[in-house]
Amino acid sequence: MLLNLHTHLEGRVRPATARELGARLGLPEPAGGWEAALQLSAPSDLTCYLEKVSATYPFFADRTCLTRIAREAVEDAAADGQDYIELRFGPASHVGGSRDLDEVIAAVCEGTAQGAAITGIGAGAIVCALRLHDGETNEAVARAAARFAGRGVVGFDLAGDEILYPDLGAVAPAFGIAGAAGLGLTCHAAEAGPASAAIEAANLLGVTRIGHGTHIAEDPGVLREIAARGIVIEVCPTSNWYTGGIAGLRAHPARHFHACGVPVVLGDDNPRQTGSPLSAERQLLRETLGFSDAALRTLDKASIAAGFMEPALRERLARQLADSS
Numbered sequence: 001m002l003l004n005l006h007t008h009l010e011g012r013v014r015p016a017t018a019r020e021l022g023a024r025l026g027l028p029e030p031a032g033g034w035e036a037a038l039q040l041s042a043p044s045d046l047t048c049y050l051e052k053v054s055a056t057y058p059f060f061a062d063r064t065c066l067t068r069i070a071r072e073a074v075e076d077a078a079a080d081g082q083d084y085i086e087l088r089f090g091p092a093s094h095v096g097g098s099r100d101l102d103e104v105i106a107a108v109c110e111g112t113a114q115g116a117a118i119t120g121i122g123a124g125a126i127v128c129a130l131r132l133h134d135g136e137t138n139e140a141v142a143r144a145a146a147r148f149a150g151r152g153v154v155g156f157d158l159a160g161d162e163i164l165y166p167d168l169g170a171v172a173p174a175f176g177i178a179g180a181a182g183l184g185l186t187c188h189a190a191e192a193g194p195a196s197a198a199i200e201a202a203n204l205l206g207v208t209r210i211g212h213g214t215h216i217a218e219d220p221g222v223l224r225e226i227a228a229r230g231i232v233i234e235v236c237p238t239s240n241w242y243t244g245g246i247a248g249l250r251a252h253p254a255r256h257f258h259a260c261g262v263p264v265v266l267g268d269d270n271p272r273q274t275g276s277p278l279s280a281e282r283q284l285l286r287e288t289l290g291f292s293d294a295a296l297r298t299l300d301k302a303s304i305a306a307g308f309m310e311p312a313l314r315e316r317l318a319r320q321l322a323d324s325s
Contacts, residue, residue, distance in 0.1 A: 006267025074115020
């Protein structure tokens with residue numbers, strides 16, 4: 001079973017779509033073409049990684065583009081064999097002209113729903129607040145996300161540079177708004193920052209899931225607390241390698257997390273940049289990190305339990321997993 005619980009819409013733009021939309025929008029095609037412009041050729045650092053991701057931003061230029069990219073992202077997930085996908089995106093990065101937060105979110109939700117209807121897989125949207133934005137902006141993003149609770153948006157996240165913007169206090173009110181609307185809560189934490197950032201996110205923001213969280217493995221006390229509280233870690237091994245967060249794929253702590261009783265789920269983060277979709281990440285867990293069939297089944301159960309999905313879909317996926325045993 002393949003449940004994708006950490007993937008960014010901005011990291012799923014097809015090169016062919018970039019080429020077509022770029023021509024329509026009057027964007028010059030980069031040397032080497034859009035595929036080379038969007039995909040990293042080798043592991044580097046977070047700055048280079050984010051530059052490749054931000055190269056997609058011009059394509060989110062209007063409602064039609066937003067809807068198309070979201071629909072194609074779900075179609076590509078289904079083609080990869082995925083059973084469920086949560087598409088996260090930062091709507092404040094795509095406002096402008098006549099596009100306000102509600103229009104951006106509505107367009108992405110429309111495309112996500114279209115993709116789900118076409119493919120038959122489950123899909124939902126996670127709205128991201130951004131660390132570089134002020135509290136007022138992030139609260140506006142949260143209020144917009146709350147307006148779409150039950151209408152395509154299933155969760156709320158915080159993304160961005162932990163080193164430059166470590167303070168979570170300023171974004172706590174935004175998470176309060178999103179949580180009150182019934183949205184699932186997650187946060188990128190302990191990816192570039194220390195292990196303690198994961199506990200801070202759980203305590204201040206009320207999150208039940210942590211994105212990446214690689215540095216949690218370095219602090220036994222934090223690791224024990226994460227396990228005891230049942231906080232889920234969304235692992236994206238290839239992405240962490242490409243950002244320089246780990247020395248190599250074998251150094252990823254996913255297996256250590258599992259061995260310590262931490263619920264682990266899987267994502268492919270920005271597969272266009274890394275060239276590694278969720279099916280490849282699943283294979284990596286087995287072949288490189290030594291996940292057994294039993295460990296992968298535990299991951300599947302944790303993914304179904306932790307996903308920000310409707311109860312009927314959760315029950316359907318649980319039955320599907322049981323039938324596959």
